[in-house]
Amino acid sequence: MKNFIKSFYTNNFIYKGKEKLSKLTILALIILDIFVLSTLFQGIDFQTKVINNPNTKFPYDCQDVITYSSSMDDFNSYLYNNYNYDSKYQNIKDLEVDERCNTIFDKVELIKNKIDIKNLKKQNEELNNKSYNLSNQLTYLKDNYNTILFEKMSEQEIDKSIIKGEVSAENIKEKYELLTKELESIDKEKEKLSNEFKEENLVKDLISYLALNKDTILIDIEKAQKFYSIKYELVILLFLIPLVAIFFYLMKRYLHKDKYILYIIFKNILIVTLIPTFISFFSLINIFIPKIFLEKVLMFFYSLEIPFIVYYLAIAIAVLIFIFIIIKIQKKFKEDNEKLKNNNISIIDAYNKNICIKCGNRVDFTLMNYCPCCQNQLKIECKSCHANTIKGLDYCSNCGSNIEK
Ligand SMILES: [Zn+2]
Ligand SMILES: [Zn+2]
Incomplete structure (x- = not known):
């Protein structure tokens, strides 16, 4: 490292x-x-997250509506919406959205504008609370029915009774029936509330649109996600x-x-x-x-009770691959070094330091024609003045004319 x-x-x-x-x-x-x-990472982010992304084309909001399309006639399904965790480049993202999803969004928006869903939910919640209370009371009566009978048998006075709500053997059935009726009427109100929403034309329109397009959109989403x-x-x-x-x-x-x-x-x-x-x-x-293939190999060695062999093999393969890569890199590095020796700057450097460019031993460019250590030619003849000049440099050291390499 x-x-x-x-x-x-x-x-x-x-x-x-x-x-x-x-x-x-x-x-x-x-x-x-x-x-x-x-900048590159930002570009990658844009290329993969903003565009070319199945979740941009089919936003989660849209996928949810399609997945739960059968319950879109229930106003409670309109609770969760607007996922926009990352609203970066939202304007561009909006342009990338599939046309059918946009239609769905428009239809949902129309419903939300026309119908006060919050209010519906509030009403529904109140009814739920009432029905919960009534159910509790009914359970209480049921639980105490036997107790009252026992009290009756032991002739307990009503004002000393352990039963709450002035319940006695005489009125318990009456009370029970009354509460049951109240509960029934609340259930009806709840049903009315949900039916009113279901009967709304805009809701019907959305449901029929979803029924018609659900399958094709789901297929398209699957296609988009398959090779993502x-x-x-x-x-x-x-x-x-x-x-x-x-x-x-x-x-x-x-x-x-x-x-x-x-x-x-x-x-x-x-x-x-x-x-x-x-x-x-x-x-x-x-x-x-293929990870599945590796798993199968592991399973095979596991059945032979020597699963650790797989890891030995993995290490061996990795070592072989890296030996191959490192040898290649080293070869390339050597070649590059050879090339570098032949470029001007290195030759000038060697000349300035009085070093043979081939073997790195000390030479004298003024006195020597060849390196005494490696036989590398240090000087060549200039074609214009025929004097000896440094090999590899651009201009003749005697007459200054350009030397063609
Ligand atoms: Zn040399
Ligand atoms: Zn010359």
Whole structure:
């Protein structure tokens, strides 16, 4: 990890040229990196959460109405609404909503405007309370019916009775019937309240619309959600890959032109862009790894009573994959180093430090034609003045004419 940070730092922040990057330049680069990265994440957020998202096209409100469409003629279903946890970009989200959901929202809104649902609920609640009270009283009477009989048998005086509400053997049946009637009338009122709502034309209209469209909408929601985890990553990759390509192209271009500051800037941005790209890429791979298959393998070894073998295998596979990757990286790194040796800045650096560019041993460019350690040619003949000049540099050290490489 320490080495990784060190090499990341030297590869990105150490300027391998004639000049070193000032601390202020490095700070500016870091600020640029952070800005680019945070903008990328915002862009990803927008691409995946605001648009291209099944829950934007079919908001939870709409999904709920469809799922519970059979109970939409009950005003109690209108209790919970407006999920808008995250109202960011709500205006754009609203534009993305499926047309049928919008129709449903309009119809629900019409009902809410025409009918005072809050008041209906309040009335309903009052009735519920009354009916609860009555039921309690009825239960009390039922529970005490036997007690009264026992009292009667022991000829207890009424004013000394343990039974509340002046209930006696004579009036208990009367009271019971009265309460039952009251309860019945309250139940009727409740039913009337709910029927009035059901009979409302707007409610009927919504119910019939839902009955007609429910199935097709549900199919569309299922379709939209089916491959969303894959689509999600693909949308991110589609968003990032053009940027990776552009930054990579600019980086290579400026490396080629020896414009090192620009090269370093684009190299930084490229690496920053690659971070979310790789995350997305590996998530995509993770989706495709058949987890069920792994479970079956585990089950097989479990049946042989050696399930731990699976973990040994997993480690072995991971080691093999990483050996392959690391060897590739190292090979590329070596090749890059070779290439770097042939670019101007490195040659100038070697020349200034009197070092053989091939083997790194000390040489003298004024006196030597070849490196005595590795036979690397240090000088070539200038085509215009035929004097010897430093190999790899742009201009002849004798006549100053351009040397074609
Ligand atoms: Zn040498
Ligand atoms: Zn010359």
